[in-house]
Amino acid sequence: MSIKSQKSDKSKFFIYMALVLFCGFSVFIFLWMLMTSFKTNQELYANVWGLPKALNIGNYINAWDVLNLKYCFLNSLIVSSASTLILILIASPASYVLIRSKLKITKLLNNLFVIGLGIPLPIILIPLLVLFARLKLADNLIGLILVYVAVELPFAIFLIAGFMRSIPQELEQASIIDGCSYIGSFWKIIFPLATPGLVTAAVFNFITSWNEYYIALVFINSESKRTLSLGVYSFQTSMLYNADWVGMYAGVVILAVPTIILFVLLSEKIIAGMTGGALKG
Amino acid sequence: MGKFLNKFNRKESIFILIIPTVLIYFALFLYPIFSSLNYSFTDWSGFGSNINYIGLNNYKELLGDKTFWLSCKNTFIYMFFGGFFIFFLSFLFVFLLSNVRTLPRKIFRTIIVLPYMLSPVALANIWGYIYNPRFGLINSMLRLFRLDFLAQAWTSPKLIIWSLSIGIVWFQVGFYTVILLAASEKIPIDYYEVADLDGAGKFRKFFNITIPLITSELEVCLIFWAITAIRMFGFIFAFAIAGDPPTNTWTNAVYMYMLAFGKTTGIDRFGYASTVAVALVISTIVVVGLIRFLLRRKERYEY
Numbered sequence: 001m002s003i004k005s006q007k008s009d010k011s012k013f014f015i016y017m018a019l020v021l022f023c024g025f026s027v028f029i030f031l032w033m034l035m036t037s038f039k040t041n042q043e044l045y046a047n048v049w050g051l052p053k054a055l056n057i058g059n060y061i062n063a064w065d066v067l068n069l070k071y072c073f074l075n076s077l078i079v080s081s082a083s084t085l086i087l088i089l090i091a092s093p094a095s096y097v098l099i100r101s102k103l104k105i106t107k108l109l110n111n112l113f114v115i116g117l118g119i120p121l122p123i124i125l126i127p128l129l130v131l132f133a134r135l136k137l138a139d140n141l142i143g144l145i146l147v148y149v150a151v152e153l154p155f156a157i158f159l160i161a162g163f164m165r166s167i168p169q170e171l172e173q174a175s176i177i178d179g180c181s182y183i184g185s186f187w188k189i190i191f192p193l194a195t196p197g198l199v200t201a202a203v204f205n206f207i208t209s210w211n212e213y214y215i216a217l218v219f220i221n222s223e224s225k226r227t228l229s230l231g232v233y234s235f236q237t238s239m240l241y242n243a244d245w246v247g248m249y250a251g252v253v254i255l256a257v258p259t260i261i262l263f264v265l266l267s268e269k270i271i272a273g274m275t276g277g278a279l280k281g
Numbered sequence: 282m283g284k285f286l287n288k289f290n291r292k293e294s295i296f297i298l299i300i301p302t303v304l305i306y307f308a309l310f311l312y313p314i315f316s317s318l319n320y321s322f323t324d325w326s327g328f329g330s331n332i333n334y335i336g337l338n339n340y341k342e343l344l345g346d347k348t349f350w351l352s353c354k355n356t357f358i359y360m361f362f363g364g365f366f367i368f369f370l371s372f373l374f375v376f377l378l379s380n381v382r383t384l385p386r387k388i389f390r391t392i393i394v395l396p397y398m399l400s401p402v403a404l405a406n407i408w409g410y411i412y413n414p415r416f417g418l419i420n421s422m423l424r425l426f427r428l429d430f431l432a433q434a435w436t437s438p439k440l441i442i443w444s445l446s447i448g449i450v451w452f453q454v455g456f457y458t459v460i461l462l463a464a465s466e467k468i469p470i471d472y473y474e475v476a477d478l479d480g481a482g483k484f485r486k487f488f489n490i491t492i493p494l495i496t497s498e499l500e501v502c503l504i505f506w507a508i509t510a511i512r513m514f515g516f517i518f519a520f521a522i523a524g525d526p527p528t529n530t531w532t533n534a535v536y537m538y539m540l541a542f543g544k545t546t547g548i549d550r551f552g553y554a555s556t557v558a559v560a561l562v563i564s565t566i567v568v569v570g571l572i573r574f575l576l577r578r579k580e581r582y583e584y
Contacts, residue, residue: 094302127316150309
């Protein structure tokens with residue numbers, strides 16, 4: 001007995017050590033980045049390990065005001081919120097129809113959305129840019145919002161439909177017997193019951209849009225319409241001339257902190273979304 | 282409101298509920314796919330209306346295009362070298378995490394998956410910092426321990442693709458860990474209890490119960506990783522401090538971007554770029570089909 005429990009204590013110790021090692025590396029990297037963003041460039045070159053002498057928030061003021069990351073931050077907030085709102089509003093009724101209706105056409109549509117999950121983005125970028133240039137939606141935040149809605153539709157439907165399937169059908173049948181219309185039973189019964197699934201899809205989509213970079217790079221040219229990822233990326237270009245490393249790391253912190261906070265607060269929901277999609281597939 | 286809604290019969294209601302999604306999806310997702318296919322047979326530059334159909338010329342050019350094959354080779358390095366470590370570490374983490382109590386398990390899991398939630402631009406800068414030859418984490422650490430001779434230019438042409446692959450492993454591993462962990466948590470506890478009675482140890486239970494029972498989720502993960510590797514763009518593109526990333530880091534997706542929108546190389550070739558995009562879709566289909574074929578099983582474990 002005692003030998004066995006000693007052995008198990010030892011293996012527990014190694015298990016914790018291995019996890020602490022990997023997670024420690026990640027946490028260390030984040031903290032190191034944060035620390036460097038408060039240094040001056042001279043301090044960085046003189047001693048990479050040293051703590052900043054004073055809590056120098058000049059880098060943040062510079063990034064936020066002078067390099068105008070505040071506008072990028074606002075643009076990202078607008079684009080991510082709007083695309084999430086539109087996505088949830090159109091994908092939830094569509095998911096409801098896709099799981100409940102037994103029509104041939106809805107089954108075909110369902111297959112089209114599943115295929116969409118595996119389509120690589122590069123194939124749609126050029127024609128979309130051409131189309132949007134014609135519609136005067138290129139280099140435009142509304143255009144960017146629409147593209148985000150379109151490319152996120154397959155995954156959002158996958159998540160929401162997966163969640164709605166777990167809601168028992170008897171509830172709607174009872175409401176229809178009570179004189180509720182088809183749309184009414186969706187709106188009054190299913191939509192409220194699906195709220196946990198919708199919140200997961202919304203948070204997931206918000207983070208994806210916030211981090212999105214490829215599409216924004218293709219669609220946005222004007223400085224005033226850059227999203228935060230683009231803003232920090234263009235920071236890199238200006239680095240060529242003034243080697244302002246610490247300033248750039250302040251930009252990276254501004255870009256990363258909102259998703260870190262959102263993820264730490266809602267990690268249960270987000271992880272449920274990630275696993276819900278894969279486990280049912 | 283209720284009375285108004287009652288006016289629609291069942292079919293009309295279905296139509297109303299689904300039409301916004303269908304319109305957006307067809308116009309902004311499905312139509313562009315076919316449009317790209319169409320462009321791939323033209324010599325269109327992207328400007329003006331001078332579009333000539335040139336048959337299969339773009340596809341012939343593609344087969345002899347060294348840069349295209351280089352980007353395929355790079356994609357394979359990311360996919361296999363990166364993939365090996367991603368899945369090795371994911372299995373290791375699933376094993377480790379399933380042997381710790383609930384609260385620390387959740388904390389570790391959150392930290393492991395956190396990098397996956399960051400913008401590729403942030404990730405590229407973090408790894409640019411780690412690899413920086415002058416004040417980066419690795420070289421500073423080596424100097425601290427008087428191992429200066431090991432300090433390298435980690436982003437030199439020879440090393441950069443391996444350096445990038447390691448960065449990719451770091452931010453991708455959490456996603457697969459989380460999915461495989463959730464799959465392993467679904468396995469009924471009785472299986473392990475029976476194994477306990479037979480005196481099976483932790484490793485034995487992991488290899489003989491956990492792994493066989495999560496193979497279908499593993500298949501989903503492998504497919505997902507293959508698709509991710511083929512379309513990898515942001516991290517590689519943003520890793521180049523300014524301007525275009527070096528050719529020996531390009532994936533198919535980066536090459537396609539360069540052909541259509543790049544600053545220095547082969548600009549304004551929308552027709553040929555569309556051909557590369559079509560090749561990208563074809564390689565996705567082939568790789569996914571191959572994974573499904575290799576992992577096809579005669580028996581499925583049901584529980």
